[in-house]
Amino acid sequence: MKEIFDGFEKLKTSRREFGLGSDEVLRCIKTIFEYSLQYLNSCNRIELKSKVEGKRYFAFKSEKKITRAINSDVYETGLPLADKMFEAVRRRCFDELDADSMTAACYLSAISYCSAVDLLKSGDQKTPGTFFEYFIGHLYSRRLGIDPKKKIDVLNLDMQSTLPTDFIFDLGSNRAKFHLPVKTSTRERVIQVWAHQRLLDGVYGTGRFIGTLACMAETKTDKKKLEVVEICLPAQWRLYQMYIAQMKRIYYLDMPDAYGRLNTVFPKIPVMPFGHFFSEIDSLTQ
């Protein structure tokens, strides 16, 4: 499946040449998705034993390898919506699909490439992460109408340096700046996200950067037992939110219930399916 990897190389070049929010980048993402899906459709599917209440998972299989766990319902929901989602993104008409449809179509597109790589390469964690970062970054770029930066200047009396960051979308003076970390899954390293937000709050002033984290899922597959669990640390997230910094949104393509429940505690952490981003992002700056 040379086309998938050629597509990924072209995606990297297009991002550099035309910018992350460009039509060229969108075309690459769509092509990569289509070839990935075509490849996966040539593989067998196996049901996984889901230990996650209310969710079913499956995986694709090729010889001895199996992919990461795929949420069956979200995947199936996404299948007839992918073309419509790409078209909506291309025309920047984000209200043509509702939040759940957007979430499902984005989930399908992201996980198809990641799963293809799971089968076609060995131990490659990096390109799925990079693809997902570009994909989410592209959607933010299209929606906000600007390309992101990945570093910002720090000016502090006699110190002068550059701070490398996750994506920063700067809407201009007197307008919001978005801080967007992107992770396929978080685990114990997620404290970094809150720490980067705190650094931005400290260096530039609280409220200047609106932190929104975008994640794919928190599943973990036992490849011998063919069992899927979700690994969530909600109590720790609450401590991070109270003692390190405030994240304005946590978006998921396959949202764990354990994090969804953080919307109902006090003080709450707003965790939502990613599709809501498209309609609510403007209101987050108010």
Next chain:
Amino acid sequence: MKEIFDGFEKLKTSRREFGLGSDEVLRCIKTIFEYSLQYLNSCNRIELKSKVEGKRYFAFKSEKKITRAINSDVYETGLPLADKMFEAVRRRCFDELDADSMTAACYLSAISYCSAVDLLKSGDQKTPGTFFEYFIGHLYSRRLGIDPKKKIDVLNLDMQSTLPTDFIFDLGSNRAKFHLPVKTSTRERVIQVWAHQRLLDGVYGTGRFIGTLACMAETKTDKKKLEVVEICLPAQWRLYQMYIAQMKRIYYLDMPDAYGRLNTVFPKIPVMPFGHFFSEIDSLTQ
């Protein structure tokens, strides 16, 4: 070299059964070190091209594999001192060797096991990290006379939870508590260390936990070119120290000059060779 891996299994058991600061753990560490050194002495040494000013590095080689970079001077200095260091640690007579001798002997002991694993296993990053964590944790335990905890209770009005942490050494009421993260190298993930310190400061009050980070080195080896560089981000450390939390000490077994220079800027970050820990740790609580 079955003895090395058997020794490591026994180390894990001894830690569970007798505690990290126990004589049994010390014996395991010493045995692992001795077998590792014996194995390495049967391998060829190759000089690496050091791009680090003022430092020479070499590696051991076995068939097609080479070890991580080893600081030649510190390693050679450590060779005649290892037995004396282990004996000083056993008898808790830490002033028998000066700080540089302690640093060198500890460096030799830690890097010998890590290098043996580099040659004997493929892609095993985890056991070198665990061994190093146990080794440094053991030295703290012997020096402070108590075993560490790896989690602490959080009590906050109607919330009750447990926070998993790096090593915490609690000297008891009205005395200091040490927060000890241990890393073989730090890179961009080091922001976690400051974030954990901030969490402890926030949850329990600033000043209650004294943060000391212990690291081995910051070298990176290009295994094709056989070149060694150090990867350091001192400007970012300064931002972490100013905007996230205050670390009281950063100890290194092979200290990069770029971080050593942080002692000379204002506000300074105290970065020191690890051997100083043994004599100065009591004064850090004042």
